[in-house]
Amino acid sequence: MTEKGRIVKMVSQDQEEFEVEYGVATMSTLIANVLQDVSEETTTVPIPNVNAQVLAKVIEYCRYHYEAKRIDQSEEDIERWNKDFMKVDNKTLFNILIAASFLDIADLLDLGCKTVAGMIKDKSVEQIRELFCIEGDFTEEQEAKMREENNWGSEMSQENNAAQ
Amino acid sequence: MDPFLREDLSRCVLRWVDDGPTLTRCAQVCKMWRDIVAEDESWYMACRVMGWTRPNSGRWRRTFFLNYCRLKNLCPGCLGKRHLDMDEESLFTVIPICSWIKSSGLARLGTGSRTLIGQD
Structure with a gap:
């Protein structure tokens, strides 16, 4: 069977099956490596760490970018599409990041990380903790010391906000 | 704790933060983030968006603060x-x-x- 007509069946954590073209599926380095190591008759690849909702989003991303490369889509169009693609709730966004990391899709991981980094910008320490459900593990003394040392950063941000 | 905060993913995200003040606030979030921000590569983006290049064998973090001081x-x-x-x-x-x-x-x-x- 040629790779062109080959269909790969991806099975999510919750046992939902997705039929995907070989070229699209192998945008994931993990899947490309798996398919290299098995016979051509093998078409089913379990993805145990990713649920159906997130896997569907990941496949949507891979499908668009596979096609965009094939038809030589303009950078502007791709950027616009990426921006729209990332308009999801935080939980989904974080899960897409985890999936991109697990499936080893570097471009998607970069896109997700860039999006999350943009969300952090100009947020206070408390707001960042809340966003990521992080509990501060510094002592009160350490926190006070760090606040004092990093005071220049807040001054700079206030200047920026005032300028905007 | 949210699994999103695995160290490798936190590192990937923080490498995309491209301004110094935000990076210093990230360093105050928790010890793990503080250690990631302390890594020199975390300052690459902040230097890059400002167009600051580091001298041979120099450090990004030092390049950022040196140029920031001059700028301000x-x-x-x-x-x-x-x-x-x-x-x-x-x-x-x-x-x-x-x-x-x-x-x-x-x-x-x-x-x-x-x-x-x-x-x-």
């Missing part, structure tokens, strides 16, 4: 000694133009800076 007319003492491990030549480059020194004497200078310019 601040001396390294204003940012706290821990942010920067400057050599004497660099210190003397920024001290004469420091707006803090001009406006508030030497009150904000770190010990190292005071020693270098010969005042306590």
